[in-house]
Amino acid sequence: MIAAGIALSRSDDGTLVVLVSGNWSLRTPVPSISEVEAEMLRAPPVRRVALQVVDLGEWDSSLVSFAVSLSAACLRRNVDVDAGGCPPGLRRLLTLARSTVHVATGSPDRPPRDVAYRVGQWALATLAFASDMIGFVAASTAASRDLVLRRARYRRLDFEILLEQVGGSALPLVGVINFLVGAVLAFLGADQLRQFGASIFVANLVGVGTVRETGALMTGIIMAGRTGASFAAVLGTMKVNSEIDALETMNFPPFQFLVAPRLVAMSIALPLLVVYADVFGIMGGFVVAATTLDITPALYLNQTHGAMSVHDVAVGVVKGLAFGAVVALSGCYFGMRTGRTAAAVGASTTSAVVTGILLVIVVDALLTLLFYAVGM
Amino acid sequence: MAEAAPARDVFVEVTGLTMTYGDFVVQRDLNFAIPRGSVFVVMGDNGSGKSTLMRHMVGLDRPARGDVHYNGQAYWGSTPDVRERLRGRIGVLFQGSGLFSSMTLAENVELPLSEHMGVAPALARDVAATKLALVGLSGFDDHYPAEVSGGMRNRAGLARALALDPEVVFLDEPSAGLDPLTARRLDDLVLELRDSLGTTFIVITHELPSIFAIADDSIFLDAETHTLAARGPPKEMLAGYLEPKVRAFLERGHHP
Numbered sequence: 001m002i003a004a005g006i007a008l009s010r011s012d013d014g015t016l017v018v019l020v021s022g023n024w025s026l027r028t029p030v031p032s033i034s035e036v037e038a039e040m041l042r043a044p045p046v047r048r049v050a051l052q053v054v055d056l057g058e059w060d061s062s063l064v065s066f067a068v069s070l071s072a073a074c075l076r077r078n079v080d081v082d083a084g085g086c087p088p089g090l091r092r093l094l095t096l097a098r099s100t101v102h103v104a105t106g107s108p109d110r111p112p113r114d115v116a117y118r119v120g121q122w123a124l125a126t127l128a129f130a131s132d133m134i135g136f137v138a139a140s141t142a143a144s145r146d147l148v149l150r151r152a153r154y155r156r157l158d159f160e161i162l163l164e165q166v167g168g169s170a171l172p173l174v175g176v177i178n179f180l181v182g183a184v185l186a187f188l189g190a191d192q193l194r195q196f197g198a199s200i201f202v203a204n205l206v207g208v209g210t211v212r213e214t215g216a217l218m219t220g221i222i223m224a225g226r227t228g229a230s231f232a233a234v235l236g237t238m239k240v241n242s243e244i245d246a247l248e249t250m251n252f253p254p255f256q257f258l259v260a261p262r263l264v265a266m267s268i269a270l271p272l273l274v275v276y277a278d279v280f281g282i283m284g285g286f287v288v289a290a291t292t293l294d295i296t297p298a299l300y301l302n303q304t305h306g307a308m309s310v311h312d313v314a315v316g317v318v319k320g321l322a323f324g325a326v327v328a329l330s331g332c333y334f335g336m337r338t339g340r341t342a343a344a345v346g347a348s349t350t351s352a353v354v355t356g357i358l359l360v361i362v363v364d365a366l367l368t369l370l371f372y373a374v375g376m
Numbered sequence: 377m378a379e380a381a382p383a384r385d386v387f388v389e390v391t392g393l394t395m396t397y398g399d400f401v402v403q404r405d406l407n408f409a410i411p412r413g414s415v416f417v418v419m420g421d422n423g424s425g426k427s428t429l430m431r432h433m434v435g436l437d438r439p440a441r442g443d444v445h446y447n448g449q450a451y452w453g454s455t456p457d458v459r460e461r462l463r464g465r466i467g468v469l470f471q472g473s474g475l476f477s478s479m480t481l482a483e484n485v486e487l488p489l490s491e492h493m494g495v496a497p498a499l500a501r502d503v504a505a506t507k508l509a510l511v512g513l514s515g516f517d518d519h520y521p522a523e524v525s526g527g528m529r530n531r532a533g534l535a536r537a538l539a540l541d542p543e544v545v546f547l548d549e550p551s552a553g554l555d556p557l558t559a560r561r562l563d564d565l566v567l568e569l570r571d572s573l574g575t576t577f578i579v580i581t582h583e584l585p586s587i588f589a590i591a592d593d594s595i596f597l598d599a600e601t602h603t604l605a606a607r608g609p610p611k612e613m614l615a616g617y618l619e620p621k622v623r624a625f626l627e628r629g630h631h632p
């Protein structure tokens with residue numbers, strides 16, 4: 001197979017003849033136009049470039065690309081190109097490539113990359129994000145109030161399905177994790193308390209620790225990963241498919257139709273899940289205590305009952321309500337603010353989970369301080 | 377293959393192809409051959425399985441029965457290695473373009489060149505620019521898919537499908553969302569590539585002007601009988617007997 005090649009020659013009338021030969025394939029190295037460009041810079045000036053072929057074998061896009069690049073280079077220097085000596089197919093492709101329907105007006109705007117610019121952009125974006133988020137929370141709360149007062153436009157069936165998805169379907173996972181956390185708590189406590197002969201107080205640690213803290217916290221984190229992610233992915237994909245635009249044009253306020261049912265469903269389901277989680281957490285501790293410590297089951301349960309008050313359970317349930325709201329808001333917020341690409345759906349799902357978990361822990365700390373301050 | 381023995385050598389051949397979704401038969405026992413360097417149009421009513429046929433032909437879905445032959449080689453009857461090699465000879469433009477949103481238009485076209493053919497970066501860039509110019513998008517190399525219109529995305533998808541100079545190119549509704557002038561330019565490009573590079577095109581389309589302009593041969597898939605309702609060059613079809621449905625379809629553009 002003869003390799004692709006070019007030969008340059010000049011004629012008296014200022015024409016540069018570019019003679020193309022051989023087999024031109026993308027799979028083998030082919031000449032570039034730099035050689036031609038270098039020749040054009042030499043004196044005497046080139047007025048015209050004639051592209052001709054001799055002994056041309058098989059050719060593909062590599063030759064078309066060479067011809068198009070050459071033609072563009074000549075255009076920049078105001079030099080005429082004569083492709084009359086090319087095969088008709090190549091000539092027609094060249095014509096097609098040169099006739100442009102759309103004209104790009106320069107490159108698209110890309111931000112400069114210096115540090116000051118980026119810090120400034122970041123600060124402005126953060127400010128815009130904060131104000132956007134506050135507006136979102138306000139609109140979501142208003143829509144949820146409408147839903148509770150039966151004034152919202154939404155599908156009741158959607159709401160019921162959501163309630164089942166965020167509540168019922170989460171039961172196995174929430175149960176297993178809280179059972180194990182309760183068991184771990186009991187092991188940890190037993191090891192320390194045994195040294196003081198106070199093993200029985202494992203029941204206090206597990207009981208109060210679970211209902212006030214770990215039951216709600218673990219459930220909140222599980223729901224941020226499980227349901228917050230799902231909200232963001234579903235709403236984000238709806239955005240990409242123009243489903244949210246369709247809702248708006250059909251006069252279904254997206255906040256009432258999409259956000260409020262999710263926010264209300266989570267606010268109902270999470271406190272209930274916390275109570276369920278408390279039972280499993282205490283069971284976990286009970287199993288560990290009954291099998292490894294010298295405590296009778298009846299004594300353990302009695303001690304647990306005596307250690308806890310209704311206040312303790314209420315603290316956990318209130319936390320659950322708050323966690324449900326922040327997880328739902330974070331999932332819905334990032335879902336509704338998704339860009340219009342597949343990558344954007346991934347990014348908003350990640351943001352929803354990260355923000356959800358962060359908010360759960362921050363809210364937990366704030367509420368713990370608050371309850372401590374009011375003596376609950 | 378009783379019908380119209382092709383004058384040129386057959387490049388793509390579908391034999392006894394039956395496509396199903398679960399128990400639902402989309403199309404049964406399809407037989408047709410496509411000569412090298414021709415434009416073959418797939419028509420049909422909604423839900424007749426045109427896109428499904430394409431998915432079976434490009435190797436995305438496995439047929440329930442039958443096979444697709446490229447250059448005499450059975451696609452589904454071959455080993456995975458052979459299938460991978462055959463796929464390298466196929467270019468596909470998906471409905472809605474299927475461009476990678478995280479890459480610029482030029483990067484979308486360069487990707488198969490540099491990854492599959494090992495083309496040097498500078499040449500890959502030139503070839504990508506040429507392909508984009510061919511579809512009328514010169515200068516849009518550095519734009520992301522989200523930054524151009526739907527019709528432009530469609531054409532950039534075509535540029536990517538053409539990246540490796542494939543021997544056969546599948547186009548799923550390439551003119552959808554294009555204005556008549558741009559659609560006409562696309563038709564010209566298809567005919568040009570057929571004539572100059574000998575590319576075989578298999579085009580799914582409803583656009584009657586486009587069908588009459590580019591089709592060397594065509595089939596019409598029927599959604600009710602689940603098989604071919606008509607077969608032949610569209611212009612010749614109109615001259616002979618035609619199923620009423622196919623005639624109505626083809627004559628829609630010729631109202632008095």
